[in-house]
Amino acid sequence: MIMSPRVRKLALTAHVTSSVGWIGAVLAFLGMSIVGLTSPDEQTVRGVYLVMEPTAWAVLVPLAFASLVTGIVQGLGTTWGLFRHYWVIFKLILTVFATAILLVYMETFRIMARIAADPAADLASVRNASPRFHALLALFVLLVTTLLAIYKPRGVTAYGRRKQLEQRKRTNAMLPRALRGYNSE
Amino acid sequence: MADPLRDAEQQTDERTPLWVKVFGGILLAAILLVLILLFVRGPHRPGGHRLSGGHTSPGGHR
Numbered sequence A: 001m002i003m004s005p006r007v008r009k010l011a012l013t014a015h016v017t018s019s020v021g022w023i024g025a026v027l028a029f030l031g032m033s034i035v036g037l038t039s040p041d042e043q044t045v046r047g048v049y050l051v052m053e054p055t056a057w058a059v060l061v062p063l064a065f066a067s068l069v070t071g072i073v074q075g076l077g078t079t080w081g082l083f084r085h086y087w088v089i090f091k092l093i094l095t096v097f098a099t100a101i102l103l104v105y106m107e108t109f110r111i112m113a114r115i116a117a118d119p120a121a122d123l124a125s126v127r128n129a130s131p132r133f134h135a136l137l138a139l140f141v142l143l144v145t146t147l148l149a150i151y152k153p154r155g156v157t158a159y160g161r162r163k164q165l166e167q168r169k170r171t172n173a174m175l176p177r178a179l180r181g182y183n184s185e
Numbered sequence B: 001m002a003d004p005l006r007d008a009e010q011q012t013d014e015r016t017p018l019w020v021k022v023f024g025g026i027l028l029a030a031i032l033l034v035l036i037l038l039f040v041r042g043p044h045r046p047g048g049h050r051l052s053g054g055h056t057s058p059g060g061h062r
Helices: A005-038 A042-077 A086-117 A130-151 A158-174 A177-183 B018-041
Strands: none
Touching: A005 A042, A005 A130, A042 A086, A086 A130, A086 B018
């Protein structure tokens, strides 16, 4: 179902906002992870790892799902489709992949928060390089999806070609007989 | 982020572009690597990645 221009613009705004917001949230996590690794203040270090899990549930997970859902809506509601162009398929796979890894990683956030909350755990065991590594990886994946969305590299799938052909036939059938030859060129 | 200003119908090349083959290969390898790591090592543990100082935080601190 193709969306009307007004709805399409609204859906595009929602998709861009959630996707850019997701990148921003990952950057904030990268900043937190660096503070957690470098700050000399024990309370700050423990605080960083304590706050990561609830913040991820409140910000990262909703933004990831918002980006995924609005992206699917964009694909289904425009002529780009979900499986017609290779760049759309790759972007979808990367977004699903990043969201799945984030959900798996929530358990890690929970464990790190538990260690940080344990007064018996020394600072060396509270500090952890894992969030920095994963934030950098997430940032890379999200930048790749952004590049795909902006540059839209060429490449139509077999399904996409079939759909284009059907679309042309439909358009051709609607045209007056005298104009039919021009549409297929 | 589909751009409504650009016509999707213009992209009609018959062959699979080289970038698709390269990108697809890299993506497949990366996903397989992550799945293997998850399968072999189990779900993410905080001690899975070494700190720059060379020591790891205890993954068994559960």
